Amino acid sequence: MHHRSRTPRLLGAAVAVVLGLGVGVPPALAGPAGDPAxxxxxxxxxxxxxDTxxxxxxxxxxxxxxxxxxxxxxxxxxxxxxxxxxxxxxxxxxxxxxxxxxxxxxxxxxxxxxxxxxxxxxxxxxxxxxxxxxxxxxxxxYFTGLTAPTVQALPDEVLRGLALASVEDGPARTGVTAEDGGPVVLPGGTGRLARHYTVRGTDRTVWEGRAREIYVDATTGAVALAHTVRARAAGAPAVAAAATPAAGLEPAVGTAPDVQGRPTRVNIARLPDGTYQLIDLTRPTALTVYDAGGRDEYEVGGPLPDGVRPVSSPTPDFPASLAAIGAAEAQRNAGAVYDFFRDRLGRDGIDGVGGPVNAVVNVTSGGESLANAYWGSGRMTYGSGNAKYYPFAAALDVSGHEMTHGVVENTAKLVMRDQSGALDEALADYFGNAVEATTLGIPMTDPRAALLGESLCRTGTPQDCAARRLDTGRSTVNDYIGFPVHFSEDASHDNSAIMSGALWDIRRTLDPLLADRLVYRALAEYLTPLDTFVDARNAVLAAGRSLGLTRAQLRTVTAAFDAHGIKEGWERRIGMDSRTLVRSLTVGTQNRPDVVNGRWVMANGEAGFLGILTGTVGSSAEPVRLSPVGDKRSHSAPATDGTVAAWVSQGETTPGRPDWSVLVRPLDGGATRTVHSTTGQMLSGVRVAGGTVAFEAMDFSTGRTLPWLSVNGAPAAPIALPDGHHGQALSLRGDLLAWTERWQEGERTVYAPTVYSLSAGKVVAQYVAGGAGNTVETLAVRTLLTEKRLLWLETPSDRSRGTSIRSGALDGSGVSDLLTGSTTQPRQIDELTASEKAVTFAYAFTWPKGRRVANADLPKLWQLPIEGGTPQRFSCNRGGQYMPAADRGTRVLWADATPGRTDLVMRESAAVTC
The missing domain is CATH 3.10.450 (Nuclear Transport Factor 2; Chain: A,)
Structure with a gap:
């Protein structure tokens, strides 16, 4: 609940679910009969x-x-x-x-x-x-117009390999596995057939008990959608069958210590052998608290393993040691949440059908006490806290928050990403605080009512301890965290305060009981998995009509949403200092923009597949599509030299045999030429300059990636590299081609930025990342040719310092640093582009520790002179800035997520300060 780790970066594009209103709407129905207004x-x-x-x-x-x-x-x-x-x-x-x-x-x-x-x-x-x-x-x-294929073109093993390969960070690849979830159709246009995989790894500093739900396009192999979830044990069902107590139990009353060691009354069960367990049998369903015995959260992520039993005692007075794991509070809070939903809202348990309510305490993570709590596999899981936090079962609002996720899981099934994920968190925040305020009799006028988790800290004030608060007045226009729709990180917890603030204002304005019933009805009866903030507003209002709210009460509800900027078109009200070239992109690493002399190309989602668009920076004309229309293929990885565009086309010309091609077409129209076609290779990383086309080809049979060349229309051929060597991250300029060469030396992976002369047919410069003899593995990514130098990024794999931007002579004669990685602020750069005049880059995003994400934490573009110097902010747009492409001079195009969607935008020069 409180802490998040760096999540693994993923390759691939996103599902094309565009926010906003569609077209072709059926005629509106009349309003309520007899309504004069x-x-x-x-x-x-x-x-x-x-999109329907x-x-x-x-x-x-x-x-x-x-x-x-x-x-x-x-x-x-x-x-x-x-x-x-x-x-x-x-x-x-x-x-x-x-x-x-x-x-x-x-x-x-x-x-x-x-x-x-x-x-x-x-x-x-x-x-x-x-x-x-x-x-x-x-x-x-309900999505109309779906015509996607229902039989996958790529074999299961290829799709699984692509899901695994999408995990890009080195530590994240440790012990990574992919569990097959079967085929699914992703909405958007004609739809996309994908295969669903749950990917998890064993490096706890990266995964921290989480998994990635990855959907791989079954025709093109691109990652079409990815989002983070709480990890369950491999092979376990998404919602494990809830454990039920053993037969022959008798209700009893006993004592158990609370987290401060004070004895408290607990409802318990007497077993036939005369021992007792922490099972409450006083309600229509059993409430059971299990002791994980210090097992890791990975071990208890699915069906409970053998040895995990209900908390037990030989007498009705449970031992003092339970204070350290919060067992008494886990039972007490489960009962309070159950009673709230049953007595106040009429819900038959968390699952809605009277199923047992279970909690697991004494859970660890990576050998340390888990300082967190979460809902997963149909039950609560609590860590025992640490020197700062009490056991996480101690906070009633935390229990209410997490158990509300169980209610969402059994009703709206909101997807944990983007606005639907923020909505899920907002509802959990609302009901968590509502449970606590109702149960403990905290009036809405008390500032504590709006705090979440304020009772967890062993020291400090409630305000300092609270993980979130619902009375900050945050709004969409001022505070929405601008993540791109494709990115593996997600701001659901941070954007939730916008919606939870509006819901909490409704509870402060209306009668709290009426507000609780209103929000619950919207959740249980109106919301669906992909709903947005505006969808939720409409759901609450519709629920209000069904509950018989008066016109004045409904207007009170609308006023609360208005005050938090939750109304149609809010995305258009966010200010930006860039010029928008294309709105609402479906973006990912396979459709990075490219630009030369004001002529740009980019892949974007059209009718469910990616198509290649081109436009001119200074023109107001609509972008022109270069790739064929309606050919049921996906076109990606475009590049341009300002005259022609080259890209990868992926599809299935022969049923059951997926194929890849590299295509070239003039920007001003004309015939499309095929440079290379294959069924045994995956093609990517296209570059073009004059009559030369370069691309990367990964051989399915060997897993090896090599650079390929086609010069002046000649058949494409690979560039020979030593056995075991790979060549990726191509850059092409005139007679020179650059790549990052990669090979193994024992357990060490070596990365070497390399320059190859086309006319001489040989390597003319190669630099080993980190320098010869360096024992710390250094990652070199994104080689980049400029007029006089080769640029690349270097990041030590142990993250002991930040990323350096290195510059090497084109003949291999020397290296200099344009930007030296800091040891005091070891930030990673994962975006780099350059012109003859300037270098532009963006730092990778990592979750801040101990506080919510702010827009200031998201990647921003920085620019410095090509000779090196002090970086300056390139744009003051507040949201995430991704995939920059440098044009001539200081002009840069990039994908900007500031307005709650991702747009292709540009600026001519740096903003310098913001």
Missing amino acids: ADTDPVPGLVAGT TAPQLVTGVNEPAPGDAAEAARAHLAAHRERYRVDPAQLVVSGVERSADGRRTVRFEQRYGGLPVFGAAYLVHLAGEGKAQHVESVGGK
Whole structure:
């Protein structure tokens, strides 16, 4: 909950789920009958869908639908296909949620060709009983226009290898595994068939009990989507079967110490042998606290291993040693959260069907006490804290927060990335604090009510200890953390305060009980996995209508959302000092922009596949597509010399045999020429200059990557390298080609920036990263040719100093440093570009320790003269800045995530100071 580690950087592009309203929306339905002011009704009558013709929300329906709830919901959708644009044959019932007042919400999940569509859920809300049953509202995310293939082109073993290869950081690759989750269709345009893998590694400093959900495009091999989750044991189900207590137990009462060693009353169970366990049998379902016995979180991430049993005692008075693991609080807080959801909101347990509630205490991480708590595998997991923190079970709001994730998991199933991930965290924050305020009788006027985790610290004030607070007044326009939609890191915890602040303001303004029921109904009956902040606003308002809120109360709700900037079009209100060339990119390392003399190229998602676009910096004309339209291939890794563009085309010309090609086409139009085609190699890293095209080819049979060349239209051929050597990260300028050569010397990986003369046909310069005899492995990435020098980055693998930008003579005669890596602030650079005049770079992002992420922590562009000097801020845009491409002079294009989406933008010169 509190601490995060550096997550492994991934290769690949993102799923093309664009935020905003779609087109082709069905006619709006009328507002509620008899409403004299429907045009000013705070509750939307119809909300258009995104990237689909199916509406996101339709309220005020009031049409009869008698019979079984699921059958009635399906029949209603079938009878009104023109209204909803939904094919009932593609819907599978995933559950029926029954609210305390008898309403039913039927949840459907979309299938395409029998395969699940990622994040697609459509809901029908029914009220009344028997013949009086009727549909009140309909909505969710159902994606129309899907035509993606349903049979993968690449073999399973190739896709798995690509998922593993997407982990780029060296330490993250330690012990990395990929568990196959099967095929899935990713939405966006015509969709993309992908295979889902759960990737995890054993280096705890990187993974810290987490895993990466990676979706590899089954046609192109690109990483299409990735996000971080709490790791479960390999092979364990996503939600493990909840353990149930043994038979023959009798309820009893005993004592157990709290975290401060004071005896407290606990409900326990007496076993037939006369011993006792920390199992509460006083509620309709059992609440059980298990003792992990100091086992690692990886070991208890799935079904509980043998030896993990409920906390036990030979007498009703449990031993004093339990104070160190928070066992008594784990039981007490589980009961408080259960009671809150049952008595206040009418929910039958965390899973909604009366399943047992389980918690595991005394969990470690990497041999040390775990200073964290989380929900996973259908139960709570608590660490025992450390010198700073009490056992994490001690805080009721933390328990409420994490157990609310269990409620989300069983209702909306929000995806933990971007706005949906922030929404998940916001709901957990809200209900965690609501549980504590309700249970402990803390009034909403008390500043402590808005603090989360304030009781965990052994020392310090509650304000200093709190992990987050819900009364900071953060808003979208002022405070949204601008991560790109493709990136492996995520700001869900940090952006959550925007939404949780709005929800908390509603609770402070309305009656708290009404607010809790309102937010819960929105969660349980309206939200779907990919919902955004604005979707959540509409869901809360629709839930308010169904609960009978007055017009004044609904306007109070809208005022809270407005105050936090949660309203349609908020992304457009964020100021930027750059010029936007293309909006809403689907970005990743395979579609990095390139630019020469004002002519740029970039791959972007169109109709579910990447296409190659070109434009001119000084022109207001729309970008021109260079790659063919409608050929069902993906086009990526573009490069340009200002006259032509070259790129990789990936697809399946022969069914069942994926192929790759390198294509070349003039920027001003004309015939497209094929430089190289293959079915046995993966092609990438294209570079072009005049009549020369260079690219990287990874041979599937050997796993070896070599640079290839085609000169003046001649067939492409590999450049011979010594056995065991690889050549990657190409740079081409005139007669010279550069790459990073890589080979093994014992256990050490050697990286050597290399310059090759095309006319001489030989290597003319090679520099061993870190210098000869250096025993510390140094990573050299991204070689870059300039007019007079070769540039590259060097980072010691032990991170003892920051990244240096090194400059080598083109004949191998000497090395100098343009920027020396700091030992006091060892920051890693992972972006580098240069012109004849300037070098531009960006530091890699790492999670800050002990505080929330701020926009200032995200990668920003810096520029310095080509001869070296003091770096200056290139742009004052507040969000993340990625994939810079230098043009002539000091001009740079890059992908900027400031506005809550990722745009291609540019500046002519550095802003210097911000």
